[in-house]
Structure formats: C-alpha cells, structure tokens
Amino acid sequence: xxxxxxxxxxxxxxxxxxxxxxxxxxxxxxxxxxxxxxxxxxxxxxxxxxxxxxxxxxxxxxxxxxxxxxxxxxxxxxxxxxxxxxxxxxxxxxxxxxxxxxxxxxxxxxxxxxxxxxxxxxxxxxxxxxxxxxxxxxxxxxxxxxxxxxxxxxxxxxxxxxxxxxxxxxxxxxxxxxxxxxxxxxxxxxxxxxxxxxxxxxxxxxxxxxxxxxxxxxxxxxxxxxxxxxxxxxxxxxxxxxxxxxxxxxxxxxxxxxxxxxxxxxxxxxxxxxxxxxxxxxxxxx
Amino acid sequence: xxxxxxxxxxxxxxxxxxxxxxxxxxxxxxxxxxxxxxxxxxxxxxxxxxxxxxxxxxxxxxxxxxxxxxxxxxxxxxxxxxxxxxxxxxxxxxxxxxxxxxxxxxxxxxxxxxxxxxxxxxxxxxxxxxxxxxxxxxxxxxxxxxxxxxxxxxxxxxxxx
Numbered sequence: 416x417x418x419x420x421x422x423x424x425x426x427x428x429x430x431x432x433x434x435x436x437x438x439x440x441x442x443x444x445x446x447x448x449x450x451x452x453x454x455x456x457x458x459x460x461x462x463x464x465x466x467x468x469x470x471x472x473x474x475x476x477x478x479x480x481x482x483x484x485x486x487x488x489x490x491x492x493x494x495x496x497x498x499x500x501x502x503x504x505x506x507x508x509x510x511x512x513x514x515x516x517x518x519x520x521x522x523x524x525x526x527x528x529x530x531x532x533x534x535x536x537x538x539x540x541x542x543x544x545x546x547x548x549x550x551x552x553x554x555x556x557x558x559x560x561x562x563x564x565x566x567x568x569x570x571x572x573x574x575x576x577x578x579x580x581x582x583x584x585x586x587x588x589x590x591x592x593x594x595x596x597x598x599x600x601x602x603x604x605x606x607x608x609x610x611x612x613x614x615x616x617x618x619x620x621x622x623x624x625x626x627x628x629x630x631x632x633x634x635x636x637x638x639x640x641x642x643x644x645x646x647x648x649x650x651x652x653x654x655x656x657x658x659x660x661x662x663x664x665x666x667x668x669x670x671x672x673x674x675x676x677x678x679x680x681x682x683x684x685x686x687x688x689x690x691x692x693x694x695x696x697x698x699x700x701x
Numbered sequence: 702x703x704x705x706x707x708x709x710x711x712x713x714x715x716x717x718x719x720x721x722x723x724x725x726x727x728x729x730x731x732x733x734x735x736x737x738x739x740x741x742x743x744x745x746x747x748x749x750x751x752x753x754x755x756x757x758x759x760x761x762x763x764x765x766x767x768x769x770x771x772x773x774x775x776x777x778x779x780x781x782x783x784x785x786x787x788x789x790x791x792x793x794x795x796x797x798x799x800x801x802x803x804x805x806x807x808x809x810x811x812x813x814x815x816x817x818x819x820x821x822x823x824x825x826x827x828x829x830x831x832x833x834x835x836x837x838x839x840x841x842x843x844x845x846x847x848x849x850x851x852x853x854x855x856x857x858x859x860x861x862x
Contacts, residue, residue, distance in 0.1 A: 519765060
C-alpha cells in the first residue's frame with residue numbers, strides 16, 4: 416500500500432528518495448496509476464519527478480536535441496524545435512492516446528514503459544537516441560534501442576534509476592524523416608503498425624537509412640536487411656519498392672484480435688513503408 | 702490509512718483537504734470535496750468523462766495522482782458558470798441539443814473550454830482533436846462540435862474580436 420508521495424526538486428533529491436523504502440519514480444503516471452490499481456506494481460512510496468525544473472526542458476546543444484524526463488507528449492508534439500529538427504518524433508508523440516493523455520504522459524515514460532509499439536520509442540530509435548541514466552553509481556548512457564528487455568520490461572529499474580533525458584542528433588539538410596501509423600481509430604487507439612524512417616541522402620543517392628517498425632516483435636525492430644540493401648541506391652520508385660519488400664520479409668507480426676492478422680499486417684506494412692520512404696525522401700530533397 | 706494535506710486553487714479559491722497518498726484527483730474532487738459534476742467513466746483514461754483543467758490543460762482526473770495537483774490551479778465543471786450566468790459552452794450545449802444522457806457532458810465541456818481558453822477561433826479540426834479523448838455513446842459528435850463552434854463565436858463577440 417502506498418504510504419508516501421514525495422516531490423523532490425533536484426535529481427539528487429530524487430535519487431536520495433529512491434534509496435529509502437520500496438520506492439518508485441512517477442512522472443505522468445498514465446500507465447503506473449493503472450498498474451498500481453490493478454495490483455501489477457506494488458510500491459510504498461512514489462517519487463514524483465515533475466517538480467525538478469531541469470527535467471522539464473527541450474533544448475538543442477551543439478546539434479543535439481535533449482528532451483527531459485518530465486516533458487509530456489504534447490510538449491514534444493507542439494515544440495517548434497522538434498517539429499523542425501525531428502518531425503518524426505513530433506508526429507509520433509501527437510498520435511499517442513488523446514490530448515488528455517498527452518498532456519500528462521511523458522515521452523521518457525513511454526520509452527521506459529517498454530510497450531512493443533510505443534510510438535515515441537519507435538521514432539527515437541530511428542533518430543538514434545540515447546538515454547542518460549542516473550543511479551547511485553553515477554551517470555551512464557544507453558541507446559534507446561537497447562533499453563527494451565521484453566514486453567513491458569525495460570532495462571531501467573525505476574526503483575533505483577532515473578533517466579534524466581533522452582538525446583539525439585537534430586536532423587540536418589539532406590536528411591528526412593517520416594512516421595506512419597495504422598490504427599483502428601484516429602485517437603485513443605493502440606497502433607496496429609507503426610513505422611519510423613530517418614534517411615540521409617547524398618545527391619540523389621541514399622547515404623544511410625534507419626527504419627524501425629512495430630509491433631512485429633516484443634520490441635521495436637530495426638529493418639537491418641533493408642537498411643543495408645538501400646545504401647548507395649538511387650532515390651526512385653524501384654528502390655522504394657525493393658526496400659519495402661525487404662522490410663516486410665524481416666517482419667513477423669503475430670495474429671492479434673486487437674491488431675489484425677499477421678498476414679494482413681505483413682501485407683499492409685509494405686504500403687506503410689513505401690509511404691514513409693516517399694515522405695522522408697521528399698523532406699530530405701527539400 | 703496515511704493521509705496528507707492537498708492544497709490547490711480550485712475554481713479560483715484556495716482549498717485544503719486531507720487526501721490519501723493513493724487517491725486520484727478524481728477521488729479527491731468527488732469524495733473529499735463533494736464536487737460530483739466530474740464523472741467517473743472508465744477509470745482508465747480512455748473515455749474522458751473525468752476531464753478537468755489543471756494549470757490550463759485538459760487532463761483525465763481519474764489517472765492523475767491527487768498530490769500532483771499540489772499548488773495547481775484546478776477547474777471543474779462547477780466553476781465555469783452559474784445558474785444565472787451560464788458559460789457560453791453550457792449555453793450552446795443546451796441550445797444545440799448537444800446533450801442526451803449527459804454523462805459525457807462535463808468532460809466534453811471541460812475539454813472544449815481548455816481549447817477555447819487558448820484559441821477562441823478554432824478550426825473544426827482543432828475542435829475534433831480537442832475532444833478526441835472524450836467518448837459520447839448516445840449520439841454522434843456533430844451537435845457537440847456545432848455547439849463548440851457556436852460557443853467560440855459567442856466568446857469572440859464577447860471579447861470584441
């Protein structure tokens with residue numbers, strides 16, 4: 416049973432509070448509150464990070480965008496900086512839940528909650544994002560891609576560790592990105608599929624591509640085969656079709672009552688990838 | 702059970718109440734403060750019936766910890782108009798028949814108010830996005846959207862825009 420709720424003002428205060436009792440971090444609480452009510456998470460003390468000013472920032476430092484742990488989905492989605500320098504992430508955050516959920520749920524919480532198709536996490540992996548982690552041993556860094564252990568399981572232990580921010584390189588000219596999502600409704604709907612693309616062109620050829628798809632496995636999946644295959648190829652329809660086929664051949668979506676049959680999703684994935692590539696190429700060529 | 706004092710500005714007035722650490726803001730409003738205009742629907746943040754405005758933003762009070770409202774400005778349906786002088790949204794919801802059973806209405810109006818407080822000339826798309834987290838199971842959303850459009854126009858003329 417919950418016996419205490421504290422709201423420290425500093426990162427050190429958060430870590431100190433975590434050391435006493437069976438404590439756990441809460442940010443937006445949109446998932447944690449439900450898990451606690453359902454008895455899935457037993458805690459005695461919640462350590463609320465929303466009063467730590469340093470965790471509320473979205474900033475750009477030496478070409479890297481840094482988003483703090485207390486920044487909400489809506490703040491990311493409506494940030495001019497993110498819309499210009501990482502549109503894939505602004506779009507992903509905009510699709511989460513509803514406005515009420517986006518106003519409270521945080522982007523970093525979305526990553527740590529480790530759902531297989533967490534929209535923000537899928538976009539962040541495409542951006543090559545890295546998490547900054549504080550614990551009693553000091554600071555460490557891990558790519559968002561490596562934070563997933565399994566469905567709903569993160570390497571981050573929120574009873575001991577605090578992810579203070581997530582950082583990634585801002586997109587430059589010659590780079591483009593896209594976020595494509597299929598869901599049963601326009602709001603309050605889990606993704607049946609989502610795809611994030613970040614591409615770098617040199618001239619009319621593909622320098623490199625990062626393409627992340629979900630939920631086709633317990634965690635977001637990099638389409639590594641397609642990423643290799645597309646390197647150095649001309650930007651044209653043939654390349655787009657070949658890449659979409661390569662992506663689909665690496666995906667193995669399950670049959671799901673909620674998300675549709677595996678066969679259907681594998682087929683529609685190709686279309687989503689094509690749309691994503693067309694959008695990202697167009698943005699890169701602007 | 703362990704309790705602590707929650708202080709907030711509720712509908713413009715400072716209030717203090719003892720709440721449990723695991724209370725949601727909805728529990729505090731309905732059970733501790735007796736403000737039952739805010740409804741409990743799904744209790745999971747999926748229906749929007751519990752929508753209130755906290756520091757200018759629409760949130761699902763059923764999944765916000767009560768103590769997250771510490772020192773916050775909280776607005777509920779009880780605070781936005783009086784029987785003598787309804788809020789424009791309350792007036793147009795009645796005029797346009799945007800209410801059937803009424804259970805979603807307080808949340809719907811609070812979502813709409815959060816939008817109109819910031820943007821008194823919203824597009825239809827902006828209205829749809831603002832109420833996408835509010836589910837009405839009686840009817841469609843057409844009359845609700847029309848009522849919000851009409852309230853926006855009323856507020857524009859009140860503000861001389």
